[in-house]
Amino acid sequence: MIEFKDVHKWFDELHVLKGINLKVDPAEVLVVCGPSGSGKSTLIRCINRLEPIQKGELIVDDMKVHDSKTNMTKLRAEIGFVFQQFNLYPHMTALQNVTLAPMKVRKTAKKDAEDMGRYVLEKVGLGDKLHQFPAQLSGGQQQRVAIARGLCMRPKIMLFDEPTSALDPEMINEVLEVMRNLAREGMTMIVVTHEMGFAREVSHRVAIMDFGELIEIAPPDEFFAHPKSERTKQFLSKILTH
Amino acid sequence: MWGFYIEQLIHSLPFFLKGLWMTIAVSGLSLVLGTVIGFIWGIIRASRSRVAKSVIGAWVDIIRGTPFLVQIFIIFFIMPEFGIQLEAFPAAVIALTNLAACFICEIVSAGIQAVPWGQKEAATSTGLNWFQQLRYVIMPQSMRMILPPLVGQYVLLIKDSSVVSAIGVMDVTRVGWLTVQRIPQGLLVFGLVAILYFVICYPLIQLSSILEKRLSSGYTP
Numbered sequence: 001m002i003e004f005k006d007v008h009k010w011f012d013e014l015h016v017l018k019g020i021n022l023k024v025d026p027a028e029v030l031v032v033c034g035p036s037g038s039g040k041s042t043l044i045r046c047i048n049r050l051e052p053i054q055k056g057e058l059i060v061d062d063m064k065v066h067d068s069k070t071n072m073t074k075l076r077a078e079i080g081f082v083f084q085q086f087n088l089y090p091h092m093t094a095l096q097n098v099t100l101a102p103m104k105v106r107k108t109a110k111k112d113a114e115d116m117g118r119y120v121l122e123k124v125g126l127g128d129k130l131h132q133f134p135a136q137l138s139g140g141q142q143q144r145v146a147i148a149r150g151l152c153m154r155p156k157i158m159l160f161d162e163p164t165s166a167l168d169p170e171m172i173n174e175v176l177e178v179m180r181n182l183a184r185e186g187m188t189m190i191v192v193t194h195e196m197g198f199a200r201e202v203s204h205r206v207a208i209m210d211f212g213e214l215i216e217i218a219p220p221d222e223f224f225a226h227p228k229s230e231r232t233k234q235f236l237s238k239i240l241t242h
Numbered sequence: 243m244w245g246f247y248i249e250q251l252i253h254s255l256p257f258f259l260k261g262l263w264m265t266i267a268v269s270g271l272s273l274v275l276g277t278v279i280g281f282i283w284g285i286i287r288a289s290r291s292r293v294a295k296s297v298i299g300a301w302v303d304i305i306r307g308t309p310f311l312v313q314i315f316i317i318f319f320i321m322p323e324f325g326i327q328l329e330a331f332p333a334a335v336i337a338l339t340n341l342a343a344c345f346i347c348e349i350v351s352a353g354i355q356a357v358p359w360g361q362k363e364a365a366t367s368t369g370l371n372w373f374q375q376l377r378y379v380i381m382p383q384s385m386r387m388i389l390p391p392l393v394g395q396y397v398l399l400i401k402d403s404s405v406v407s408a409i410g411v412m413d414v415t416r417v418g419w420l421t422v423q424r425i426p427q428g429l430l431v432f433g434l435v436a437i438l439y440f441v442i443c444y445p446l447i448q449l450s451s452i453l454e455k456r457l458s459s460g461y462t463p
Contacts, residue, residue, distance in 0.1 A: 048367055077369035087364035090461045091382045100378055101368035133461045146364075153368060 001026045001157065001188050002047060007056035007066075009042060009212075016042050017053070018212040026156075027186040031199040031220075034209035035235065040192045043209065044159045047190070048072075048079045061156055077105050080150020084162040086142045088134040094121060094145045095130040098152045106153065113152070120148045124178045140171030147178055158182060160191040194239060200224060208232050247427045251434065254421055261417030262438050268334050268413060269403040273396055275335070276342025283343060284350025285376065298347065305344040310405050313337050318409045334406035342399050349391050353384035386457040393450040397443045404439070414438050 002024040009017035016039045024030050032040045045051045046058060049065055049072055058065040063075050089097050098120060099113040108116070121130055124144040134142050143163055150158055160179065164172040176198050183189060183202045193199070199206045200220045207217040208231070216223070216232045227233050283302075286294050305313065314337040321328060328336070357380050365375040407416035418435040422428055 050363055050367060073369045073371055076367055079367070081364075081367035083360060083364060085360050087358075087360035089361065089364070089379055089383075101370060104374050104378065105369040135460050149364075149368065 001028070001061060002190070003057075003059045005057040005059075007046065007053050007058055009039075009046060009051065009053050016212050017046070019056070020214055022207070022214060022217070024188065024190060026188050028205070029183045029187075029189045029191065029203045031203040031206045032190060032192045032209060033194060033196070033199065033206065033235070033239070034215075038209040039212040040209045041161050044081075044161055044190050044192055047157070047159060048076050048081055050081070073105065077101075077153055078156045080147075080153060080155040080158040082143070082146050082150055082158070082160045082163045084165050086134070086139070086146045086166070088142055088145055088149070090134050093131045093133055094126060094137070094148075097134070097145055098149045101149070102152050116152055117148075120151045121145070123151075123181075124148045125174070138171060139167045140174045143167065143171075143175045144178055147175070147182075151182075157188045157190075160189065160193065162192050162194075164193065164195060196224075196236075196239060208235060210235075244427075244430075247425050247430055250425050251421075251430060254425075257421070258414060258417050258434060258438065261412060261414035262442075264411060265400070265403055265413040265415075265439075266442065268331070268338060268406055268411060269400045271335050272338035272342050272403070273399060275339040276399070277346055277392075279339065279343035280346025281350050283347035285354065287347055287351040288354035302344045302347055305341060306348075310337070310341055310402055311408060313341065314405060314409055330406075330410045333409060334403075334411045338399065338403055338406065341402065342395075345395050345399070346392065349388055349395060350384070353388035354380060356387050357383045389457060390450050390454040393446055393453060397446045397450070400443055400446075401439060 002022070004020045004022040007017055007020040008015070020043065032043060034040045042051055046053050047060055047065065053066055056066065060075060061078055064070050065072075065075065088094075089100070092100065095114060095117050098117040099110070102108040102113040102116060103110060118127070118130060121127055124147055126141060126144055126148070129137060129141060129145075134145070137145065143166075147158075147163075163179070164175050167175065172195070176195060179189070179191065179198070180202055191198070191203070203220055205217055206220050206223040208215050208223075210231055216227065216229050218228075223232070224236065227236060283298050287298050287302075289295065314334065317337050318328065318330065318333040321333075361379055361383065362375060365379040370378070403413065404415040407413050407419065410416070414435055418432050422431045425431055
């Protein structure tokens with residue numbers, strides 16, 4: 001579904017991705033963790049070309065993301081992206097937020113888009129907030145609208161860039177719950193997060209990045225119980241004991 | 243004596259109204275054209291295309307850094323040297339349109355840049371193309387920041403239009419100049435000129451502050 005082949009990325013002089021090789025299967029849930037500045041956000045931002053890559057190949061749903069001729073609109077329609085800061089459109093209601101792209105990109109009729117929007121917002125537990133503006137919603141509710149916005153495009157892949165990092169602790173779980181349900185339904189997901197409980201319980205594999213490299217990638221049981229590299233052990237001891 | 247002059251002034255009122263009409267025509271036309279061009283320039287200036295951006299930036303700086311009177315002289319008196327002969331009216335409209343476009347360009351690009359980058363990324367990631375992002379996500383948010391200073395700028399430009407009297411456009415300022423030669427009461431004559439400008443500008447000043455108040459509050463129904 002997603003394949004990185006020796007992918008390199010530079011921000012000017014800064015080498016942020018150093019030869020990433022990674023394959024994600026359909027319906028797989030991959031959690032990516034690592035210290036800040038390790039390149040994990042950049043990694044998933046490359047998948048829908050929010051960041052272009054400079055070297056290597058990146059194939060998503062049989063489309064070549066590294067090729068500048070690829071029709072990115074078509075590819076992006078297949079990939080939902082959830083940001084740390086939600087990035088909801090403040091001038092639109094929850095329902096307008098989730099129906100904009102289906103209507104404009106997929107050219108869905110307004111009525112059908114709204115039916116779909118209602119269904120998806122219902123699914124993330126916000127059936128009673130359809131006509132609220134983002135400013136009237138809590139952080140957790142906003143992030144669930146953001147997830148619904150992605151889902152309304154019926155994507156094949158959902159990417160999450162630290163979706164709970166900007167939330168108050170008591171709101172984290174309502175967002176994780178939505179993500180758990182998605183995983184159960186067989187959505188292909190890459191989740192950048194420090195929620196190790198979520199990684200252990202939901203993911204099929206956990207990866208750790210540092211200094212632009214994938215250090216270790218393994219199923220959660222193995223990853224947490226028997227980490228191979230010294231760096232992983234260090235990182236886990238810091239993140240699990242706090 | 244005053245009574246006599248006031249009577250004279252009342253007699254020349256049609257002349258003043260004609261001048262007022264000319265002021266409205268020059269500034270109205272220039273503001274409409276300048277707004278269209280200014281928005282296009284502003285959108286380009288806020289975009290990522292480096293060349294177009296710096297060309298417009300340089301032009302805006304030149305226009306903002308030189309007196310309008312000099313610009314209008316260049317267009318009216320110096321262009322003919324290069325074979326571009328213009329009547330006073332089109333020369334005035336071109337000069338004022340350009341001036342308006344430059345100021346509006348700055349207001350628009352500042353308004354666009356004030357929209358958080360994440361908005362554009364969110365729109366991009368759902369597959370909206372450049373135009374759709376601008377139309378549905380960016381501009382509705384920047385308009386809140388653009389409108390109040392835009393209307394304020396209109397007021398300044400309407401007042402700047404008085405400069406076109408220097409090349410012989412028969413606007414309300416020029417009517418004042420001509421009238422004061424017959425009625426040698428500067429206070430009276432230019433008082434009337436001032437009142438006529440104020441009548442156009444004051445509603446716009448009010449509009450600007452209403453917009454400011456209304457648009458500065460958050461997004462709620």
